[in-house]
Amino acid sequence: xxxxxxxxxxxxxxxxxxxxxxxxxxxxxxxxxxxxxxxxxxxxxxxxxxxxxxxxxxxxxxxxxxxxxxxxxxxxxxxxxxxxxxxxxxxxxxxxxxxxxxxxxxxxxxxxxxxxxxxxxxxxxxxxxxxxxxxxxxxxxxxxxxxxxxxxxxxxxxxxxxxxxxxxxxxxxxxxxxxxxxxxxxxxxxxxxxxxxxxxxxxxxxxxxxxxxxxxxxxxxxxxxxxxxxxxxxxxxxxxxxxxxxxxxxxxxxxxxxxxxxxxxxxxxxxxxxxxxxxxxxxxxxxxxxxxxxxxxxxxxxxxxxxxxxxxxxxxxxxxxxxxxxxxxxxxxxxxxxxxxxxxxxxxxxxxxxxxxxxxxxxxxxxxxxxxxxxxxxxxxxxxxxxxxxxxxx
Numbered sequence: 552x553x554x555x556x557x558x559x560x561x562x563x564x565x566x567x568x569x570x571x572x573x574x575x576x577x578x579x580x581x582x583x584x585x586x587x588x589x590x591x592x593x594x595x596x597x598x599x600x601x602x603x604x605x606x607x608x609x610x611x612x613x614x615x616x617x618x619x620x621x622x623x624x625x626x627x628x629x630x631x632x633x634x635x636x637x638x639x640x641x642x643x644x645x646x647x648x649x650x651x652x653x654x655x656x657x658x659x660x661x662x663x664x665x666x667x668x669x670x671x672x673x674x675x676x677x678x679x680x681x682x683x684x685x686x687x688x689x690x691x692x693x694x695x696x697x698x699x700x701x702x703x704x705x706x707x708x709x710x711x712x713x714x715x716x717x718x719x720x721x722x723x724x725x726x727x728x729x730x731x732x733x734x735x736x737x738x739x740x741x742x743x744x745x746x747x748x749x750x751x752x753x754x755x756x757x758x759x760x761x762x763x764x765x766x767x768x769x770x771x772x773x774x775x776x777x778x779x780x781x782x783x784x785x786x787x788x789x790x791x792x793x794x795x796x797x798x799x800x801x802x803x804x805x806x807x808x809x810x811x812x813x814x815x816x817x818x819x820x821x822x823x824x825x826x827x828x829x830x831x832x833x834x835x836x837x838x839x840x841x842x843x844x845x846x847x848x849x850x851x852x853x854x855x856x857x858x859x860x861x862x863x864x865x866x867x868x869x870x871x872x873x874x875x876x877x878x879x880x881x882x883x884x885x886x887x888x889x890x891x892x893x894x895x896x897x898x899x900x901x902x903x904x905x906x907x908x909x910x911x912x913x914x915x916x917x918x919x920x921x922x923x924x925x926x927x928x929x930x931x932x933x934x935x936x937x938x939x940x941x942x943x944x945x
Contacts (some may be wrong), residue, residue, distance in 0.1 A: 569606030693831030732813035732866020746878035759806035761833035770834035802926035844902030900940035
C-alpha cells in the first residue's frame with residue numbers, strides 16, 4: 552500500500568486482495584497514514600483485485616472516523632460489482648476506472664483553451680483536455696453541463712469521462728456536428744446568418760433564471776475573488792475603483808455561458824448545441840457580452856497577433872470578424888448598423904475587465920509574470936477605460 556499527499560489531498564493506493572487475512576493490517580496502515588491529517592482522502596483502487604466484507608468495513612470505519620465523504624476511484628468492474636452488491640455504492644462515492652480510448656486517426660474538429668475536440672464516429676465526439684487539466688476539473692465541467700441541460704440549456708449529452716494517453720476527456724453524443732467556426736470557415740456567405748443566430752441563442756440563454764440551489768457560481772463573486780488575488784500589485788485607490796465598477800453591475804440570476812464563441816458552439820442538423828460549458832455561472836448578461844467583445848473586438852485588434860493566431864482563436868477567416876460582430880450586435884441589441892460603433896465603445900470596459908481577469912488568472916501567483924500583466928492590462932487598459940464607462944441600461 553502506498554500513500555501520496557498532493558494539493559491538500561491524501562491518496563491511499565490499495566493493491567492486490569484485501570480480505571479477512573490482511574484487513575486488520577490494512578486498517579492499521581491506513582489509520583497510521585491519516586492520523587492527525589486534515590487533507591481530503593481518496594482511495595485509489597486501480598491495483599485492487601478483490602475486497603471482502605472485512606475490507607469494506609475498514610473503509611466504512613475510515614469514513615466514520617474522518618467524518619468526511621470518502622471517494623474511491625479507479626475501481627475495476629469486478630471490484631465495483633462487490634461495492635454495488637453489498638450496497639457500499641450508496642455509502643461511499645465509488646468511481647469506476649476510466650475507459651481508455653485513442654483519437655489516432657480521428658478527425659480533428661477544433662481546439663479551445665482547455666483542449667481539443669475530435670470526431671470519434673458519426674455519432675460521437677470527444678473533448679480531450681490538455682495534460683495539465685485535472686480529473687477534478689473535467690468532472691466539474693461535465694457536471695456543470697448536466698446541470699445546465701436540466702435548466703433547458705442546449706448542451707451536448709455526455710456519455711462518460713475517459714482517459715486518452717496522459718490526458719482526460721469527455722465523450723459526447725453529436726451526430727453530424729461541426730463547430731460554428733468551421734461552418735463559417737467553409738462557407739463565408741453564412742457569417743451574418745450564423746452570427747445573428749448565435750446572438751439569438753445567447754439571448755435565450757440569458758432569459759433562463761438560475762435557481763438558488765443550482766450550485767452554479769456567481770460571476771460577480773468570481774471577479775471579487777480575482778481582484779483580491781491581485782490586490783498586492785495595486786494601490787488601494789485602484790482596488791476601490793475596480794471594486795466599485797464590478798459592484799455597479801446590476802445583480803441578476805441570468806444563466807451565463809462564460810465562454811460563448813464560434814468554437815464552443817456546435818451546429819448539429821442545423822440546431823445549436825453547446826459543448827464547452829465549464830465556465831457557466833449566473834449574473835448580468837454583460838459578462839457574456841464581454842466575452843464577445845474580447846473575442847471579436849479586442850483580440851483581433853491586437854497588432855502583436857499574427858493572422859494565423861487570430862484565425863486559430865476565432866475558428867474562421869480573420870477578414871470576417873467585423874461582419875460577425877456587426878451581425879451579432881444588431882441582433883442581440885436590436886440596433887441598426889450605424890449604432891455598432893457606439894455599442895462597442897459603450898461596453899468596451901467590460902471586455903477589458905474580462906481580458907484583465909483572464910490574463911492575470913492564467914499567470915498564477917508568480918510575481919515575475921503577474922506584475923507586468925497587471926501593469927500593462929489592469930493598470931494600463933482597464934482602469935483608464937473605467938473612467939469613461941457608462942452605466943448599464945439593459
